[in-house]
Amino acid sequence: MCKPTVIARKGNIAVTQCVNCKMVNIWNKAVLISFTFSQFSSFVDLTNDLDFDDYLETSPDGLEIVVLATPYPDISLVFTRVEWHNFFAALAEATYMQEIYRMVHS
Template identity: 40%
Template sequence: MCETRVLATHGTALISQCAECKVVYIWQNNLLFTFNMSRFNAFKKFVYDLEFDERSLPFPDGADRAVLRSPEDSISFAFTREEWMDFKWALDDASCMMEVYKIL
């Protein structure tokens, strides 16, 4: 793994990026997403077009969670409302920090 710099943290979401190869790492609890820049931007747009209430359903523990499908049909991710908002805020903040680093 590259040596990364943290771009954003919100709740259990942390987004970092390698200064050299520009790979973006999104850490969410025990999940790790890895993207190049174009895939990160596409993923961010995809997530921002989704609404929690439209994607959520009650889980066995009684909590409502938004389900986000992965490219692998047998794997989906589930976020509580708070995790979902933290995740979206982290994506937004990370994009802003990427722009700052471009300017520098």
């Protein structure tokens, strides 16, 4: 049975996990990204050290944004600076909470 738990929340971002399915979901307004536990930790490892200013682009509206590829071809995430900060803060918190859950439930 599916029992999703909220393991992180920052700004518009929420991260949930289900220990039964071993799935992590990242919720961001209209976007929902699903990962297996191992896909999630790979994604966190790959994106951990990225610096917003190194990837700066300008959106059609003239905003400073960064476009981040997802594991799914042709789907990319677009972040403003604040959204970027919240996203990675939420991923870091989620990773930390996963470790806590692992210690408690193993």
